[in-house]
Amino acid sequence: MPRIAPLEPPYAPQIKAHFDAIMPPGADPLVLFRTLATGERAWRKFRAGSLLDRGPLGLRDREIVIDRTCALAGCEYEWGVHVSAFAEAARLTPQQVRATVLSPPDDACWSPGEQALIAAVDALHARAALSDDEFAGLAAHYDTEQILEVLLLCGFYRTVAYVANGLDLPLEPGAARFPPGVRPSR
Structure with missing residues (x-):
């Protein structure tokens, strides 16, 4: 369990709209997003970073x-x-x-x-x-x-x-893992 409990559905309409805008259709929001969204300022500042889009790099x-x-x-x-x-x-x-x-x-x-x-x-x-x-x-x-x-x-x-x-976020189900022998910083 992460150190701060992430939001669970049902999400407030504005938060759901934010999640829908950054997640692929039908995908559940990441634990990272659901955790940051527990703090209005943290969530707003994270989204304001505006680096979740494509940008000038391929x-x-x-x-x-x-x-x-x-x-x-x-x-x-x-x-x-x-x-x-x-x-x-x-x-x-x-x-x-x-x-x-x-x-x-x-x-x-x-x-x-x-x-x-x-x-x-x-x-x-x-x-x-x-x-x-x-x-x-x-x-x-x-x-x-x-x-x-x-x-x-x-x-x-x-x-x-x-x-x-x-926050010691749990790894997302199905996400890739570091190669064998590599230790994350946890």
Whole structure:
């Protein structure tokens, strides 16, 4: 059981409308969403982050950033949700999904642009900054709007990891799990 009990149906009409707007048709809202929605301000601020949409990055790059950020933060909950929901559509191979957790940025399974992307995520996680070389690596493959999106996604999903790990959210049924031998931060 999570440390804060999530909302249970029936949901207030406004909350249900929010859930319906961000969940696939017929899917139950995630425990993360139902828990954040117990606090009006927390739920409003989370939705105001406006990073639950597609943005200027393609789905594949977006998911690489999110998966790597969540893996580095030890957040099996959000990593598993994203891998289950988006890995196939993002054309991430099983090897690449594992690499988001286990491999260095220069793993041969990634293109040069993806290697630069992962190196940037790793740097932001480790130092909350990019060196000139790391920034130049990103800029060689991504435009200004895309680079800003990478920075925002890393920060947003680091926050999601803090929330999910801090609340000890139970893993979603059917969501992917970290590869064997990887210990989440729980």
